Amino acid sequence: MSFTEDELPALEGRVIVITGANSGIGLEAAAMLASAGAHVVMACRSPARGEAALERVRAARDGARAELMRLDLADLGSVRAFADALLSRHPRVDVLINNAGVMALPHGRTADGFERQIGTNHLGHFALTVRVLREGQAPPARVVTVASHAHRWGRIRFDDLHGERRYHPWLAYGQSKLANLLFMNELARRAPEVTSVACHPGYASTNLQGAASREAGSGLGARFWDWANGAFAQSARAGALPTVHAAVRDDLASGDYLGPRGPFELVGAPRKVRATRAAQDRETAARLWALSEELTGERLRE
Ligand SMILES: NC(=O)c1ccc[n+]([C@@H]2O[C@H](COP(=O)([O-])OP(=O)(O)OC[C@H]3O[C@@H](n4cnc5c(N)ncnc54)[C@H](OP(=O)(O)O)[C@@H]3O)[C@@H](O)[C@H]2O)c1
Secondary structure, eight states: OOOOGGGOOOOTTOEEEEETTTSHHHHHHHHHHHHTTOEEEEEESOHHHHHHHHHHHHTTSTTOEEEEEEOOTTOHHHHHHHHHHHHHHOSBOSEEEEOOOOOSOOSOBOTTSOBHHIIIIIIIHHHHHHHHHHHSSBOOSEEEEEOOGGGGGOOOOTTSTTOSSOOOHHHHHHHHHHHHHHHHHHHHHHOTTSEEEEEOOOSBOSSTTTHHHHHHTOHHHHHHHHHHHHHHOBOHHHHHHHHHHHHHOTTOOTTOEEEEOSGGGSSSSEEEOOOOTGGGOHHHHHHHHHHHHHHHOOOSOO
16 A cells, blocks of 8 residues: 555544654644544644644644644653543544654763763653553554664664763764664564554755754754755655654554665655664663663553
8 A cells, every 4th residue: 555645544633743753853743643534642842833833733634633732752751741631531442643853963962961962762652652642532543653774873872862971963863763763663562452663754954954063053064954955855844754653554563663665764755664683682682672661761561
């Protein structure tokens, strides 16, 4: 089964939650899913950026159903509050899309003291997913994890997960994206009632690339990314298609991973792709799961 953004199956009656829905891939995916009739919950950290994005999604088609809820994945208190508020409004969530992410930022910490990339990209989403699964009336039918090609150079540094002894922004990003895929595979084993899949957008022009330069106030870095995005990246809309496919295609099974079909999986229409062997290592996945439970205090079963 394949489709373009204009041919999505009808999604009326489905509740789809997407984190980081105010920008880039999350925003484009939210607009496409709402256009196809889903009720989209846009989970965003900034109310102002979220409101502007909500307006855009609601304008995607007459009667588009979308709502904004506040979620800061870099703060476990916010994750817990969001999950509880979500489930009181929507006791049954059909699809949870773990999309939000940060890339290659200088060393920094979340509210709970985790390194920002592993904290936001993996631990925040781990806590959110586990809580929604445990507390929901029924578990979401599907959980989509947005990973990256960067998982290829990632390694889980169990002896220094938060980069206290040694930190490199790109290696820390790779670690967090490998963690995303290990999580997706371990979730498939621990919650067989859920379809746990992953996807990556290839290289898509979004706010992700320039964020570290903007934070550091580097005009040169920001200009470099503007140029590279213009020259090599696909649009954010095209980059959102693997996410949308992962959320709604009915020919997917747990463990499936979608990415662009073009050279080096950088651009192109979605197809099933392969993750590295490291991403499928059961021992590492189980160890990371246990550590994530310990760090976040969230467990699938009490
Ligand atoms: N673009 C690419 O080429 C590419 C390639 C591979 C993988 N990816 C993955 O695709 C996903 C989406 O990225 P994107 O390219 O669309 O980037 P983006 O335009 O920067 O969007 C990232 C989203 O995540 C949100 N976010 C960041 N930290 C958050 C936090 N603590 N709590 C809640 N939300 C938070 C951002 O909110 P703010 O607007 O408030 O910052 C934004 O909405 C990420 O997981 C990324 O790793 C992207």
